[in-house]
Amino acid sequence: MLRFLIRRALGAAVIIVLLIALTYFAFFSLPTDPASLSCPKGCSPQLLAQIRENMHLNQPIVVQFWHYFSGLFVGQDFGNLGHCAAPCFGYSYNSQQFVWDRIAANYPATFTLAVGGAACFLSIGVGLGMISAWKQGSFWDKAASSISLVGQSTQIYFLGPLAMALFVVNLKWLVQPNYTPFTQDPWACFQGMILPWLVMSVIFWSNYTRQVRSLMLEQLSEDHIRAARAKGMSNSYVWWRYALRGAMAPIVTIFGIDLGAVFSGAIITEYTFGVHGLGYLAVQAVHQEDLYLELGVLIFSSVSILLFNIIVDAAYALLDPRVRLG
C-alpha cells in the first residue's frame, strides 16, 4: 500500500509539473502583454514597469517560468510588494493581494459546499438506488428512476433560482443562501448552505441512483448471494452484508471522482447562489483577466482532482481484497 501511494505520488508529481508548465506557457507565451493585462484601471507607466519587473517579464519566458515554479515551493520576492511565502502563486494586481491568500480566503466556502453537497448526493442517490433495487419493477422503482432522470436533465442555474423563489421568497422556509463559516456559527452555516447543497446534489445523485440500482441487482443475481442464502443467512443479512458490500467498491470510485470535482470548486453552483468559493474566484479571475489568479485556481483544482484520484485507487484496494496495489 505504502509503495503504491509513493509510486502514485511520484507519478502525480510528474503530471503536476507538466500541467503547471503547460498552463504557464499557454498563458504567458501568447502575443499579449501580461503586464498590461495585470495592470489595474488607470494604469500608470511606472506601475506597468514595476509589474514587468516583478513578473520578470523582461526576462526570457523560461526564466519567468522558473521564477514562478520555484516560487510555488520556496516563495518569491515581489520587490516593493514584499515576500510572497510558499506556496506562492503570484500576485493579483486587481485585488492587490497574493493569489494564495485569495484562494485560502475562498476555499472554506468551497470546502463547506463540497462536504455538505457530497453528503447530500451520496445519501439521497444511494438511498433511492437501494429502494429501486429492493422494490424492483414496482411503483417506487419507477418513481425513483423518473426522479433521477429529471434530476439529471436539469441545470443548476435553472433549478437554483427556482428553488430560491419557492423556498426563500414564497414559502419563506429558508433564508437567502449565504456562507457563514462553520466554526463561527454552525447553525447559520447549515441554514445558509442547505439550499446550495441540495440543489448541487441533484445533478450528482441521479447517477448514484442508477448505478446503485444496477449494481445491487447485478450483485443479487450472483451465485455467492444464492450460496449465502443456501447457508441459511436471512434476506436482510444477505442484502446488507453481501450485496451492498459487493456494490460498494464501484460506488466509492464514482464518489471519489465526484469529490475531486466538487472540492476543486463548483463554478455554477457557487455563482448561482453567490457563495464566494473557488469556483466563484475562477469566474472573477476570467472576468478581470487576472492571469495569475486564473493560473493559481487552475493549478489548485487540478491538484485536488489528482489527489482524489489517488485516494480512490487506494480506497478500492481497501474495499476489494482481490485488488493488489504495488
Next chain:
Amino acid sequence: MSTLTKSEAVDAPQAGNAFLSVRDLRVRFRTEDGIVNAVNNLTFDLEQGKTLGIVGESGSGKSVSNLAVMGLHNPRNTTIEGTVTLDGQELLTASQRELEKLRGNKMAMIFQDALAALSPYYTIGRQIAEPFMKHTGANKKEGRERAIEMLRRVGIPQPQTRVDDFPHQFSGGMRQRAMIAMALVCDPQLLIADEPTTALDVTVQAQIVDLLKDLQQESGTSIVFITHDLGVIREIADDVLVMYAGRAVERGTMREVLKTSQHPYGWGLLSSIPRINSSVDVPLEPIPGTPPSLLNPPTGCAFNPRCAYRELVDGDKCVTERPPLELANGHLSACHLTPAQKQSILTEQILPRLSS
C-alpha cells in the same frame, strides 16, 4: 390427468420411509416471453445416506427443481406446486424463517462455480463459520475453530493459516473443497450438489468425488448430485433420475439406467459420448436437433422431434399423448415403446454399439 395418477401409484409404496420426498413438483417462471414450465410432475425419493444422481442437459429443469427444494427460487416470478418433505417436514409451505433455520443446517447446497459462490470480500474462514454461528449460536472464536476443523476435514493443507485467506487466494480445487466445507459445517442430512465437478479438471474432479463419498460415509448424508456427466454419475450415484424438458423420463438404479436404459434419450446420451476404451472407428451417434424451448415445448412426448424410434410407435401417439413414467423391464421410463420393443432395441442396437 391419467398419467399423473399412474406415476403416483408406482411411487406410493416407498414414499413412507424416504428422507427426502418430492411429489408432483411443478415449477413455473413468468418471463417477458411467456410462462416457462421449468419442471413438471417431478416425483422422487431419497433415502438416508444414499445418493441420487440427476442427469440432464441445460434447461432440463435439474437445477431449478433443486433450488425449489431449498426454497432459493425468486418468489416474485416463480410458482411452485406439489409437495416436498424433508424428514417429514413439508418445505413448500414452510415460512422463510423456518426455511432459513433448515438451510445450511439440515440441508445444504454446493454449486458448480466455487469462485462465484464464495463472496470475494470475506475470508474463507468467515464464510464457513457464518452458518455455524447462526445455527448453533457459537461465538466468533468457536466459529473460527470449527472452520479450521472443517478445512482440515476436506483436506486443505495448513488450515490454521488458510482459514484467513480470501477465496481468490485458493486454487480451483481448493475453492471447491472450501465450498464443501461451508456446506457441511453444520453436518447437514441432505446435500444438494449442483454440478460441483463440471468446471474442474479430471484429476481434481476425481478428488472431489472421492471426498464427497468419504464425507458421506462418515456422516450418512443424503446427496442429490446434479450433473450431465454420465461418468461422474457412475462414480457416485446409487439411483439415477434422467430429466428432459422439465420432466423425469427415466428413473432407476445407477446400473439400471447406465446398463439397461429404457428410453431413447438415455440411449442417445450413452451413444453420443465417446468411451475411453471404445473403438475409434465407430462414429458417435449424436442426438439430432436441439433441446426444446420450455416456453413452447413439443406436444406429446417432449423428446419426439429428436427421437429415432418414433415410427415404431403406432399412430401419432408420440405427438399427441405424453407417455407416463412407468415400470418397464425393471425400472421407470416414460416412453410409448412397448417394453418388448425397448428391450429388443437395447440388446440389438444400443448395447452392441456401446461395447464395440
Next chain:
Amino acid sequence: MSAKTLTEPADAAPTSGETLLEVNGLTKHFPVMGGFPFKRQVGAVQAVDGVTFDVHKGESLGLVGESGCGKSTTGRLLTRLLEPTGGTVKYLGQDITHASRKEIAPIRSEIQMIFQDPYSSLNPRHTVGTIISGPMEINNINPAGGRANRVKELLEIVGLNPEHFNRFPHEFSGGQRQRIGVARALALNPKLIIADEPVSALDVSIQAQVVNLLQGLQRELGIAFVFIAHDLSIVRHFSQRVAVMYLGKIVEIADRDALYTRPRHPYTHALLSAAPDADPDNNSIERIRLTGDVPSPLNPPSGCRFRTRCWKAQEKCATEEPPLLQIGGNDAGHLTACHFPEDGDAAAKRAAAAVPAARTTED
C-alpha cells in the same frame, strides 16, 4: 535437447503425410511486472516452455492437459494471436514465428481457429452471412459464383439451412453457433484448423454432432487439426496423435493407441485413470489419485515439473529435467519425458505403481 530426436519425425501417425506445421521449442512467457519505485519485469508466467511437435497434412493432433497447462496458449501461438517469446513455428517449411503482418497474410488464411465459446466468438451485431464472408472480404477473395453463394455452400457443409444467412447469431442455439464458427473457419479453405475446446461449452447431446462434423471435414476435405481439449475421451476419438501437456511442457506424445493403452509418463497414466467412465462394469482402469494442485507456472518446480505430485519422484527428478525422448520400449514416435517411466504394460501396471520400475532411459 529433445529437438534432435524430433527433426527426423518418427512417423507413427496413420496419416503420416508431409509435415505441415513444425513447432520447435515454442515458448511463451508472460512478463510479471513489479518492483519499486519503478516497475520492471520481476518474473514470468511460463505458460508455454519449449514445446516441440509436428503436425502432418490431414492429421489431427490432440493437445490435452488440465487448465493452466498452456494448451490454449499454444493454440494461440500457432495462429499468431500471441507473439511467441522463443522457438520457431514453420508452416510448410517457411518460418512464420516472427513474420510480419504482410508476410503472414497468405498463411493466415490457411491456418484458422475455432473457439470454445460459441456465444462470445461471434459478433452479435453481424448477420451470419457477414460473419462467414468476413474472412473472404478481408483477404480479398472472390470465389467463383460470388461470396454469397460460397456462404450458402459453407452453411450447407456445416449442416445449417443455407437460407439462414441473413439471421443473427442470437437466433441460433449453442451447437448451431459453433457450426457457424466452423463455417467461418472453412471460408478460406484452410489446411489447418486449431480447435480450442470446440465442444466443451456445448450440451452433451450436441457435442457429438460437432465432433462428427469436424471429423467429416478432416476426412473429406483433408484438413489437419490441432484439437485442444481437456476431455480425454473426445480427444482420443478425434485425434490420431495425442500430446499431453503439463505446466507448459509436453510430457508425452504418441499416436493414440500407444498413449491410451501404454502410457509411459506417470502424469498421462494418472490423467487416464482419473477420467470418469460411464460403464459400471469397466473396472479395468485402476485408480491413481493425484494429490494437491498444479504448481504455479510463475515458479515451476525444478527438474521435472510433475515431480511434486509424482509418486515415483526421486532426487534425480528435482535436479535434472527429463528430455522428451523415445525411451526404451516405446514405439517409433512415442516420446516421453520421464526419468522413471511407467512400465506401459497393462498387466504390470499395478506392480509398477507400487515399485518404481527403473527402466532404461536413453539419457
